[in-house]
Amino acid sequence: MRLKNIAALVTGAGSGIGEAVSSHFRREGARLLLTGRRKRLDTAQPDDLYVPGDLNDETFVEDLAKQAVESLGTVDVVVLNHGLQASSPLTEMTYADAKNVLESNLLSAFLVMKHFAPLMPRAGGSFVCVSSRLGMVGKSGEVLYSAAKGGLIMLAKGAAIEWAPRDIRVNVVAPGLTATPIIEASIQRSPDPEAYRRERENQIPLQRLATPEEVADAVLFFASSESSYVTGSVLPVDGGYTAF
Ligand SMILES: NC(=O)c1ccc[n+]([C@@H]2O[C@H](COP(=O)([O-])OP(=O)(O)OC[C@H]3O[C@@H](n4cnc5c(N)ncnc54)[C@H](OP(=O)(O)O)[C@@H]3O)[C@@H](O)[C@H]2O)c1
Structure with missing residues (x-):
């Protein structure tokens, strides 16, 4: 069990x-705050602690940190x-839309890092940020998302x-x-879902979407002691999309 005796916070844990x-x-033995x-959260298990809230709100993040100390210690x-x-x-994005994208992908991550780093033990800790391939390359129609995910890196x-x-490592997947529900739903909403899926797959050297489990494998690597000498690194899990 690679995360035995480890207490972990996972954000956006619902899907x-x-x-x-x-x-x-x-499965790897971590105690979870979700x-x-x-x-x-239908997927939360009896031993998990689930605290709902909006991470764009600093008061909520502070309360979440207090709850973490009370329930998990560190x-x-x-x-x-x-x-x-x-x-x-x-040109069709309002300032409010742009602000929401930057807050939800970047500034909220800053808030969690700010309030959770002090809770990490002296022996070290690990932050794993989930960015995007679009944090590394630009894409028409997703400019603000790309800017926020690049900022996260x-x-x-x-x-x-x-x-x-302080021996706190920070890495990025x-x-x-x-193939998450939100992506599958967007494919199904297109006029010809199968053609649209093939078009998206053809843009990827490995010719298929990732599974959520393949991304989670990379997160687990950065969370575990297998990556004890790795910090400040970015691991693309993108089927070769950013290899060009
Ligand atoms: N799926 C992809 O193709 C893909 C590709 C590259 C990067 N990513 C990144 O991977 C991560 C997970 O993606 P996913 O596809 O699994 O998406 P998802 O199903 O939409 O999950 C995102 C989660 O973030 C939560 N969330 C969003 N804004 C929040 C806020 N302000 N405060 C608290 N929680 C908030 C949502 O909570 P609620 O559902 O409760 O609102 C949701 O649980 C995201 O950061 C996404 O940008 C995904």
Whole structure:
């Protein structure tokens, strides 16, 4: 069990990649504090602690940190998986839309890092940020999302250097298109779902979407002691999309 005696926070734990990360971590022996915006979490298990709320709200993040201390004592691993996908031409985005995308993907991650780093034990801790392939390359129609996910990568790299003296590691997993419910729903909404799926797959060297479990495998690597000398790094899990 690679996460025995480890206490971990997983954000955006209610679906897709967050659900797969929670299930991997549980299997590897971690004690879990889960969070997401929805009121109930059907996938939470009896031993998990689930606290719903909006991570864009600093008061909620402070309360979550207090709850973590009361329930878990310390937090060894934080997985910043929450995020908001947004597709819209740049000129059609309002300032409020843009602010929401930057808050939900970047500033909320800053808030969690700020309030959870002090809870990590002296022996070290690990933050794993879930960015995106679009944090590494630009894409028409997803400009603000891309900017936020690129910002998340630089937030992680800077924090990795700042916190290295405390032995806190900060790394990034950058998934490509992943077969989560939100992505599957967007494929099904297109006029010809099978043609649209093939078109998306053809843009990926491995010619298929990732599974949430494949992304969770990479998160588990950064959370465990197998990556004890790795910090400030970005691991694309994108079937070769950013290899060009
Ligand atoms: N699926 C992909 O193809 C793909 C590709 C690259 C990167 N990613 C990234 O991977 C992560 C997970 O994606 P996913 O596909 O599993 O998406 P998802 O199913 O939509 O999960 C995102 C989660 O983030 C939570 N969330 C969003 N904003 C929040 C906020 N302000 N406060 C608290 N929770 C918030 C949502 O909570 P509620 O559901 O309760 O609202 C949801 O549980 C995201 O960061 C996404 O950007 C996904």
